[in-house]
Amino acid sequence: MTASAKTATFEDVCRALQDPETYPHPVGAIRRIDTHISAVFLTGSWVYKIKKPVDFGFLDFSTLESRRHFCEEEVRLNQRLSRGVYEGVARICRDEETGRTTLDGPGETVEYAVKMVQLPENAGLKAQILENRASRSTMQRLGQKLADFYRSAPHGPQIDRFGGLDTVTFNMEENFRQTEPFAGLILERESWELIRSVSRSFVKHHKELFERRIASERIRDGHGDLRSDHVYFFRGLQIIDCIEFNERFRYGDAASDLAFLLMDLDHLGALEHGLEALHAYAVAADDPDVYRLIDFYACYRAMVRLKVACLEWEELEDPELGGKNGGRRKSLEDQVRGFLTQACTYAVQFSRPTLWVACGLPASGKSTLARRLAEYLEADILRSDQVRTELAIPEGSPSQPGVLRFEEGKYRPEFRRLVYGELLNRAQDRLRQGRPVVLDATFASRKWRDEALRLAADLDANCIFVECRASDETLKERLREREIRPGLSDARVQHFDAFKQHFEALTEVPEMLHLEFFTEGDFEAAFTDLLARSYRSRCLQVRSRMEDLSPNSPASS
Secondary structure: OOHHHHHOOHHHHHHHHOOHHHOOOOOOOOEEEEOOOEEEEEOOOEEEEEEOOOEOOOOEOOOHHHHHHHHHHHHHHHOOOOOOOEEEEEEEEEOOOOOOEEEOOOOEEEEEEEEEEOOOHHHEHHHHHHOOOOOHHHHHHHHHHHHHHHHHOOOOHHHHHHHOHHHHHHHHHHHHHHHHHHEOOOEOHHHHHHHHHHHHHHHHHOHHHHHHHHHOOOEEEOOOOOOHHHEEEOOOEEEOOOOOOOHHHHEEEHHHHHHHHHHHHHHOOOHHHHHHHHHHHHHHHOOOOHHHHHHHHHHHHHHHHHHHHHHHHHHHOOOOOOHHHHHHHHHHHHHHHHHHHHHHHHHHHHHOOEEEEEEOOOOOOHHHHHHHHHHHHOOEEEEHHHHHHHHHHHHOHHHOOOOOOOOOHHHOHHHHHHHHHHHHHHHHHHHHOOOOEEEEOOOOOHHHHHHHHHHHHHOOOEEEEEEEEOOHHHHHHHHHHOOOOOOOOOOOHHHHHHHHHHOOOOOOOOHHHEEEEEOOOOHHHHHHHHHHHHHHHHHHHHHHHHHHHOOOOHHHO
């Protein structure tokens, strides 16, 4: 380091950057914004960001050379998701002869600054959200851009390990270790323990899911700090301020980055906007598995924000504090409660079991959907045709020749009651173990749908009816194919009119719990769309339940 660099302190540099004469261009009113690791100077057209000479372990800006390196890294990495924003790295120079400090001027380099275009505050996503200006198409553009970004972002064995179970578990447990001293102090202990317990259970029981994310190349060199106040709509879509100082905080599953954005938007009361961006990403990236992980990572991200607020609160803790610091302490306590509520909400969302009912007319595609759901969820599938066959064997029904007439033999009403009763009993066993279950049956009668709803409510589980639909022509054609390739079901085209006449519309099922699934187009595209709608349904069910249990809780916001 030069003699000038040694004698120019951080505050000397900051004072110089607050002087309009330092800049080689016209400036307006200079505004300084500090974080714990940097100082930012807004000049009107340009922004200059310098790094504080600190070493926190997870980052080291203690030397001029390290600050230069990380300024260059900040520019390089952020140019991936922005265009025409990051100009480069400016040298802050001090001329010993004149005593002047200038940017890229004569003299010795005493500091480095990231130079970037000053983006209009009202162009930020956060401002648009708060002012109700963010549109559906805006969020879709964001989700699609992120899908393109992760598709081209670096990946490989060195990066993959950051999405592996060992690293994910280490990061998760680090949060709990660092927040445990605050449990029972400013953190409600029961909620904190619930979050820890279900998070540990999730990683324990989803090893294959994490391995699949690595195998499908979803672990990338991402953003690391994807929040609404880092997204701008100015001369295109600009995403700024990624993590440059620690690869561990930037490498990871794309789902973790997206969860940060979803959590942040949810914190602003804009859950629907977050869901729109998430859906657009899932479709563009062909990544339906993101819905399996989003709540776990959103919970983790909320705990990170909670931890930061707790640590700052601890620094201010003093019963004698008043005025500005006292107000800050109260603000941090409010933040902690808010993030704890969010983390708890996501924890309930990924731990609460769901009763999935794939229903509809015969040949509507419900068995195909049920199999795909069970595979996706790693859940048990219970089929009415299978249960019916098992229960009918003692009665000799299968030995009856030919195709049965409507509501005869093992399809007679009294036997149907036995089948549905057994189907729901088996579902009850799975739900009591905290496991999701998929039912494959017509559920043509309202009374059996009422029983399914009642079962879910009694066991405090989610319930989603997915009604499979297809045109009459398609249904009849599929029923005719069963003459050639018969299966467990005895439904045939001659039964069609009777089935349709006796099928009671699902008008009693709440709209939030009733999703239609059309089975005549692109199945996988329709399936990803179904996952988006079902995720929204489960979010709303959990939040409604938590609101019932705690009317004053902000969890439903």
